[in-house]
Amino acid sequence: MNCSSLPKGRARGRLQRARENGYLNAACDRELAGIHSQWCWRLRIPVVWMERCAPRSPYGRVHLDLFTTPHALTATGRGALEALSKRFGAGKATISAHDACWERVPLPQMEHLARTILRAVNRPVNFQLDLPQLAAAQLRAR
Numbered sequence: 001m002n003c004s005s006l007p008k009g010r011a012r013g014r015l016q017r018a019r020e021n022g023y024l025n026a027a028c029d030r031e032l033a034g035i036h037s038q039w040c041w042r043l044r045i046p047v048v049w050m051e052r053c054a055p056r057s058p059y060g061r062v063h064l065d066l067f068t069t070p071h072a073l074t075a076t077g078r079g080a081l082e083a084l085s086k087r088f089g090a091g092k093a094t095i096s097a098h099d100a101c102w103e104r105v106p107l108p109q110m111e112h113l114a115r116t117i118l119r120a121v122n123r124p125v126n127f128q129l130d131l132p133q134l135a136a137a138q139l140r141a142r
Helices: 010-021 030-043 075-087 107-121 133-141
Strands: 047-052 059-065 071-073 093-095 099-106 127-129
Touching (some): 010 030, 030 047, 071 075
Antiparallel strands (some): 071 127
């Protein structure tokens, strides 16, 4: 990423806070989420970011993406994330082994939910190494 593609002003501050906290408040800026995802890809950490549903909406969305890591959620991990959605009063949660999205999360709860998701995903019992079967067979053969 060259210096000319780096954001200016508030967006730069948001990226700095995202690097400190581990999750991004994208504020309806998908391009900023892409830049944050590239940074997470380089560090091989999960991407957690949030955005408002609409500029003046009292609700938002929280996204989790594990495609930047070599991991996948276990059944225990998916269960833990479903429990979080009930605990925080999020409307609809779509959770798979590699990503998740919480819809209609009240704005005051979004940041706390993002922080809790990041902690839950990084617990060893909630993820497993996600190698293709061929690579797993090669590792066993060694």
